[in-house]
Amino acid sequence: MKHPLDNKTVDWVGVPHNDYAESFEVLLDILLFTVFAGRSITWMDLQENVVDKTRWTLNRYLNALVGLGYLERCERKLGRNLAYMATEKSKQLFGVKG
Helix, strand or coil, X not given: CCCCCCCCCCCXXXXXXXXXXXXXXXXXXXXXXXXXHCCCECHHHHHHHCCCCCHHHHHHXXXXXXXXXXXXXXXXXXXXXXXXXXXXXXXXXXXXXX
């Protein structure tokens, strides 16, 4: 336990767990939408159909899922927006063929 006057030690036990739960639920919703969409998706697809978050926030979630190997970036000819598709790893997770 940290001393009340200790400003150098980080108290990680006090982190609100609902933030983690919300982030997990958003990541799961994005992953489910992408897996079952059967096509490439953009942040705009997510904003319109899944969750009302800013472009910056959605791109952060998408990049996290790419980094974990659940999504991959692909080319989409709709302006300059990046598109993403589910990887085999994420399709296997939800039992989706193809």
